[in-house]
Every structure is written in C-alpha cells, then in structure tokens.
Amino acid sequence: MLRFMFVGDSMTIGSAGEHTWRYRMWQHLRDTLGDGGFAVVGPRDTLYDQSAGEPLSHDYADADPDFPRHHLAGWGEGWLHMAPRVAGALARDPADVLLISLGLIDLGFYTNAEQTAANVRAFIGRARSARPHIRMVLLPVIPNIRAESDAPFAAEVARFNELLAKTVADLDTGSSPLLLASSPPSYDIHLDTYDGTHPNTSGEHKLAGAFADALGQAWGIGGPYAPLLTRPTG
Template structure:
C-alpha cells in the first residue's frame, strides 16, 4: 500500500471521526490507520506501466498484429489494467493490424535490433516512461549476426541494470526466445543459459522471471517466414506472457 493511499485513508478517517466524535468516538479511525488494503484493492488503485522490449518479433511488420495485440486483449478480458509504454507506436513500415478496441500501441520493439542497440537507448526510455514491468525478448538478431551467447547475455544484463537505475523495483520478464527455422541449435543453446542467468540477476525487489516462449512454439507453423510469428504464433506468445505477468498487474 503506497504512502499516498495510506495518508488519504488516514485523512478521510480523521475527518469522519471529527464529525462523529460526540456520539461514537474515534475507534474506527485507528482501525483504518493500522489496517491495509487487500492485494485486489491495491491493484485497482495502480495501473502498471508495461514496456515490451525487443526486436522485430516484438514490433511486428505492418499488417501483422504483434503478440502485443492478443496480450492486451487478454489483460482487458481478465479484468486487469495496464499501460503499455514506449517510444514506438506501430509496426515496421506501417501500422500493426490489431483491431482490438482500445489497443495500447506503445512499445520498444525495433526491427533488426540487437541487444547492444537496445542497451544504447534504454536509459532514455526508462527515464521517460518509467516502466514497472518489462517484457524482454532479445537475442535472436545477435546470434543470427554472429555475436556470442556470452556477449549477448552480458548486454541484456546491462539493460536490466540501467532499468533498475531508474526503477529499483522493476519486474523483468525475460523470454527464452521463440524457435526459428534458422540457427535453431544456437538459439536453443542461448535459451539453455537463460534460467541460470536470470537467477544471477534476480533480486528480492527486482525479480527476473523466465518466460519460456520456446517450448511449444513451432517455427514451421507458427511463423510466416521462419522467424516472425503469424497470428497463431502471436497468440501463443501472448498467452505465455499473460500467464507470467498477470499476478504482477
């Protein structure tokens, strides 16, 4: 429960106490001051800022919805609230095709980008948008372009550090990247390193939670070009993200 909410409840209780003092006393005011709201009530008071971070798999091309569209739909259908944040508002070379009412278009998905390119800009984005939750799906382009697993994980770690410099309590949801018809062996080796890496970076106040986007994803049927998700693949990704983050919304 935030200090602001506590102060507001205390002031409200004090005002009610003053009106009722002669007849009833002020025992209720103490109960309000010492009590707390339930998790459900607290969630209703706060809209979490969610920043999807990644490459073309996060952004999606013009004419494709991106996983962000069905994820938004699941969040709203589940009775949750969220504010997607970021400097980007569309797909590559045009708008995403999401037709869900009220779809929040903001994100930090950048077509063709590697982790080092995200790292170069993350401090500015974090300062501007101050996310509470980040969804990171990174590493595919790094490995396609010959970067090592070690260097890619190091850069993702530095991204997390810079996010924490702005918000020490940011929750990081880190994906095992989806399958591809290209270099699956290398991607699998990268994903095998993710759980230990997440454990090494996780803290009590800023956990790093692994989201397995690899298992159950079929690049032959869930992408339109061997790399980028089609509608079926987007829906699978959205479901994995939603199940991971729902308790944090």
C-alpha cells in the first residue's frame, strides 16, 4: 500500500467550506488505485478558519466519511517552515510519496529565489533522513495575482522555478526519486481561483490533475486525471 502525504501552504490546507485539491486527488487515487491501494497520512487534519485566523476548522465541503483529511499544510507556511518539520512528520506518519506545493508564500514574504531553493534542498535532505526511500513530486509556483501585476515578483517566481527544476535534477536518485510536476497548462487565475491565488472548484481539479498526471506518466501510479466534466463540480 502506498502512503501519500500532502505538503503545502494555504492553497493546500484550504479554508472552511472548501473541498480542497487534496479531496480531488483522493478521489482520483481511490478511482485508480482502489480503496485498499493507498492511504493518506499526515500530522494535521484541519482547514484554515479565516474568521478566527487559525487552522481550527473541520468544515470540509464534502462530508464523505471516507475522505482522509490528513496533511502537512499550513496557511502562511512555506519551504522555510516545512523544512524543519518534515522529518518529524514522517517519523510520526511514515509516507512513501510526498505531494508538495510550496514556494509562493516564501517568495512573497520570507525569502528570495536562491534562499527558497536552498530551503528546498534542506527539506529534501531532512525528508530523506527520516525516510531514505521517500519519493517526492514537486509542483512549481503556479500563476498568481501578484505575479500578474508585479514584474519584479514575477521574475523572482520564474527564477525560483528554474532553480527548482535544477534542484530536482541535481538531487534525484534511484533510491529516492524526485519528480517535477508541470504547472497546469490551462490554469487561469481569473477562472480557477476565487481571489487570484487560492483555487476554486476548477482550480482544485487542475492542481490535482497536475500531480495525478505526473504520477501516472513518470511512475505508473494511477493514471490520467479524469476530465473535469466527469467529476462532480460541487
């Protein structure tokens, strides 16, 4: 059985009343691997409560009792924050595959492209210290509203994505493979987010699809992500 852990920032933890792309990915894995073919693990299980300003909510949009809410994601947390936490999380909840979406919050508030890339390397090293054969799928920083209006920030995002690709190429090993997912090609911040950054329903599907397609194409895990029209829109 493959054990997956979702690692991310506000786009991954989601906020009260949302499905999250984690839910969409779980649906895909369930459909392609079967209920007994995988597990979702992680030390956290809440959504962010925007009114309280804390990750206190269990109000997921879908009340499916089978959906495992576990994750390692946090509102306002990036590579800087997750690098020191990943080894402990994996010691507590051993995973075989990390699905990682981080970087935007780092570049927006904490570190430049080079510093963020250094934190990616630290994260990978610490994850491997806990799980030497861990696999990781890393998503580049995807389109966002600040990059649309702030040219220097957009350049920093582009630079980080170049460094991320180099890091994946440099640190990929046969015993602990790394995979760079592709940014969803049709992702449109005006159609796929509710505020220019955080995914709405279609955005959730496209983020899940990016990870699903990477897993299927590179490692033969699961298969192509089902078209949006074949999945519930709610």
